[in-house]
Amino acid sequence: MPESIIKRYYDGLGEGRLVARKCNKCGAYTFPPTTACEHCGSFDQEWTELSGRGSLLFVSHGIAPPPNPRFDEMAPYAYGHIILEEGVTVDAIVKDVEPTPENLQALFESAPVDVEADPVNVKGLNVLAFKIV
Amino acid sequence: MSGELRDRVSIIGVGCSRFGDLLATPELVGLSLQELAAIAAQEAMEDAGVDSAEIGAVYVGNAMAHSSQLPGTYSQVSKWLGMQFKAGVHFEAQCSTTNVGAAMAAMAIAAGVYDKVLVVGFESTLTKPKELSPYERERISSEQSWMWTDYAVNQAYSVPQGYDIFSVYNGLVAQGYCRKYGYSIEEFDHAMFELCRTRRLHGSMNPKAAVQETLEDEAKRLGYDDPYEFWTSKQNPFVAWPSRIRSLVTACDGASAMVLSRSEAARNTPNAPVELRGFGISQGDLPWYAKDPTLWPSDRIAFQEAYAMSGIQPEDVDYLHCHDCSHISGICAAEQSGYLPAGEGLRYAEQGRLRFDGDRPMSTHGGRHAFGHAWAASAGSDTYEAVKQMRGEAGKRQIHPAPHVSMIHTHGYAMISTVLVLERS
Numbered sequence: 031m032p033e034s035i036i037k038r039y040y041d042g043l044g045e046g047r048l049v050a051r052k053c054n055k056c057g058a059y060t061f062p063p064t065t066a067c068e069h070c071g072s073f074d075q076e077w078t079e080l081s082g083r084g085s086l087l088f089v090s091h092g093i094a095p096p097p098n099p100r101f102d103e104m105a106p107y108a109y110g111h112i113i114l115e116e117g118v119t120v121d122a123i124v125k126d127v128e129p130t131p132e133n134l135q136a137l138f139e140s141a142p143v144d145v146e147a148d149p150v151n152v153k154g155l156n157v158l159a160f161k162i163v
Numbered sequence: 164m165s166g167e168l169r170d171r172v173s174i175i176g177v178g179c180s181r182f183g184d185l186l187a188t189p190e191l192v193g194l195s196l197q198e199l200a201a202i203a204a205q206e207a208m209e210d211a212g213v214d215s216a217e218i219g220a221v222y223v224g225n226a227m228a229h230s231s232q233l234p235g236t237y238s239q240v241s242k243w244l245g246m247q248f249k250a251g252v253h254f255e256a257q258c259s260t261t262n263v264g265a266a267m268a269a270m271a272i273a274a275g276v277y278d279k280v281l282v283v284g285f286e287s288t289l290t291k292p293k294e295l296s297p298y299e300r301e302r303i304s305s306e307q308s309w310m311w312t313d314y315a316v317n318q319a320y321s322v323p324q325g326y327d328i329f330s331v332y333n334g335l336v337a338q339g340y341c342r343k344y345g346y347s348i349e350e351f352d353h354a355m356f357e358l359c360r361t362r363r364l365h366g367s368m369n370p371k372a373a374v375q376e377t378l379e380d381e382a383k384r385l386g387y388d389d390p391y392e393f394w395t396s397k398q399n400p401f402v403a404w405p406s407r408i409r410s411l412v413t414a415c416d417g418a419s420a421m422v423l424s425r426s427e428a429a430r431n432t433p434n435a436p437v438e439l440r441g442f443g444i445s446q447g448d449l450p451w452y453a454k455d456p457t458l459w460p461s462d463r464i465a466f467q468e469a470y471a472m473s474g475i476q477p478e479d480v481d482y483l484h485c486h487d488c489s490h491i492s493g494i495c496a497a498e499q500s501g502y503l504p505a506g507e508g509l510r511y512a513e514q515g516r517l518r519f520d521g522d523r524p525m526s527t528h529g530g531r532h533a534f535g536h537a538w539a540a541s542a543g544s545d546t547y548e549a550v551k552q553m554r555g556e557a558g559k560r561q562i563h564p565a566p567h568v569s570m571i572h573t574h575g576y577a578m579i580s581t582v583l584v585l586e587r588s
Contacts, residue, residue: 036319062320088342088456090334090403092327097309101325109330111339111456119453121335123325134404135348138338157324 035063043149043156048082050118051075061118082147084114086162089137091129100153108134112145112160123159125150166472168273171426173436173588174265175279176211178203179547182373182417182535185290185300191416195298196231197243199418200285203540204244207281207420212433215245218422219277222267223253224260224284226539226576229311230291230303244283257315258486258536259444259575260284261419261543262583266442268423278428285418286537288312308414312538316577317449326449327403332489333411334403339456340491341405344506348405351491354509355410356394358490361518362526366533368519368559371544373415373535412488415535419543421550426588436588437550440568441472443582451578457495461580462572466500469570469582477501481566482524482552484545486574488531496572497525500582519560527552527560542573546583553587 035051039062042049050061055072061080066073087110094105101107108127113119125148127133137143145160180202181190191199200223208214221244223237233239236253256263261284268280288308290300313322341351359378366372367380376384382393393399399407429436445464452459470476483502487493494508503511503523511517517525528534528548531541549569551557569585 039320064319087454088335088338090330090338090406091401092325092330093306093402095306096325096327097306097313098322098325099310100323104325107325109325109327109335111331111335113454119450121321121326121331121450129404131401131404138342138348152325155323159325 035065039063040156043158044151046149048080048147048158050078050080052078059116059118061120080114080116080118082114084112084145084160085142086124086137086145086160087111087113087142089124089127089134089141091134100155104152110160120158123150123157125159125161127162166468168269168441168472170273170275171438172269172272173424173426173429173438174421174546174550174585175424175429175432175436176207176209176213176422176434177547177550178206178210178420179371179544180418181371182415182537182544185287185416186302188373196233196285196287197240199416200240200283201243203285203418203420203543204281204283207422210434211422211424213279213422218246218249218279218281220271221246221249221251221281221283222264223251224255224264224282224539225253226255226257226260226286226315227288227311230287230308232292240283244281246281255539256579256581257575257577258488258538259542259573259579259581260539261421261541262546262571262573262581263444263542263575263579265421265423265439265546265583266444266581269439269442272423272425279422279424281420281422282543283418283420284539284543286539287416288414288536288538289416305414312576321449329403329406329411331449331451332492333406336456336489336495337406337491340495340509343455343457346509351405351509352395353391354513355407355490356391357515358512358517359409359532360390361512361515362530362533365519365527365560366529369528369534372529372533373413374529374533378409406489406491409532410490412531412536413533415537417535417537417540417544419540419547421543421546435554437553438586438588440475440584440586441469442584443468443472444579446579448577458499459495459578459580461578462496462499465572465580465582469584473584475568475584479568480570482527482549482562482569483572484526484549484570485572486531487526488536490532493526493530500570500572502570519562524562527557527562542571542581545571545573549585553585
């Protein structure tokens with residue numbers, strides 16, 4: 031029975047793991063994982079995990095109420111642009127930052143700051159999120 | 164891949180409805196989507212001086228089937244355009260739809276399959292059919308409309324994990340721009356104010372724009388003598404810090420259309436044809452950029468391809484439209500195109516150089532903020548404006564001298580970067 035790549039990713043988050051794929055042709059990471067390498071198009075990839083450590087480059091926020099009702103109770107939340115130590119960039123929720131202009135201005139002035147993955151379960155779905163360390 | 168059109172193709176007619184609200188805008192109230200599409204198609208065909216017998220195929224674009232509830236769009240809408248029994252297709256490239264349609268039409272014409280193709284795009288972002296009524300529509304909430312719109316982006320990983328267009332398209336890009344080029348947040352805010360003033364000025368001179376009130380008049384109406392005090396007030400909140408709500412799209416309803424023809428078969432048109440010299444199309448789903456939010460690979464590739472196919476250089480471009488439902492992302496795209504120097508876009512905006520009477524005019528119809536944004540129809544509205552400008556028919560907002568070469572860049576959500584190059588024949 032085939033296993034959904036998407037499900038494997040979300041299941042990984044539930045265990046605190048960032049499941050990725052590494053290309054056997056060009057060596058690049060595809061995260062989150064897809065059927066083909068997003069850099070060279072090769073289907074020859076192997077499973078791997080990323081460290082979850084990275085740098086928060088910029089952080090802003092979304093709207094409330096949010097388009098996706100899953101996040102009704104969280105919005106508005108801080109949403110950041112992060113580069114992981116493996117060189118992969120991701121956009122994700124940043125926990126424990128109240129998205130006021132003052133807080134975001136302070137983070138803009140102090141960034142980049144170190145972050146690490148800290149997935150959160152939102153209404154039954156494991157979701158990638160980061161916390162400042 | 165030749166990367167060229169093997170026959171010359173021209174846009175010989177353009178049409179566009181008023182953009183606005185099917186439940187409130189006087190020119191639109193009570194219209195069905197079929198009728199809305201027909202307004203644009205009829206104008207384009209009359210502008211081209213052609214009737215349905217001369218049209219070889221019809222390409223009908225609509226992005227958000229949840230609000231249109233018109234699957235089988237090409238056949239359902241063709242019936243209302245006098246296009247029964249024509250070849251065609253329903254297609255969508257989200258907010259690049261109509262201009263991707265122009266590229267598809269150009270390829271079909273250059274391949275010798277058709278002499279003339281009608282491209283139509285229509286959208287309602289504000290309404291949906293009321294209880295299956297054939298003619299009554301009802302309001303949809305903003306968050307509902309955005310959720311349906313967001314179906315177009317990374318449904319595996321981004322939307323389910325809290326993705327929000329306003330941060331990724333606005334706030335993060337703004338911060339990236341400020342840090343890269345040394346602007347303070349206050350300088351950014353003031354430049355966005357000036358850019359909004361320009362867009363709203365253009366909208367005030369365009370009877371088809373959704374928003375025709377200048378920013379200054381709106382400020383006065385809401386009790387502010389100083390428009391910048393209004394800009395920084397709670398009436399203009401941050402939607403994705405440091406971007407405010409008036410640096411964003413105005414979602415609305417509308418339709419656009421164009422008739423494309425083999426250039427050799429367009430010698431006796433009532434209005435001057437505009438040649439489609441080339442195009443570039445590239446896409447990249449989220450994330451749209453790597454470490455630097457100001458540089459989007461899909462934009463870079465689309466511009467490169469359009470320049471290569473058309474054989475022009477950035478210095479040849481007299482008028483540029485960039486997809487500006489995020490004002491700062493539109494500035495980044497303009498810099499990527501070479502129309503504006505890197506890092507100078509905010510200064511150009513601040514100095515009014517992007518106005519219709521400036522030396523680098525952009526978005527003279529009012530852009531996504533003032534003209535409004537009706538997803539699948541908007542790229543066609545940008546082409547409509549470019550053609551009108553190139554013919555000298557843009558009225559009070561006419562660029563002088565009329566542009567000889569225009570470039571139109573659009574972002575089809577998620578993210579289909581599309582660039583057309585037009586040249587006055």
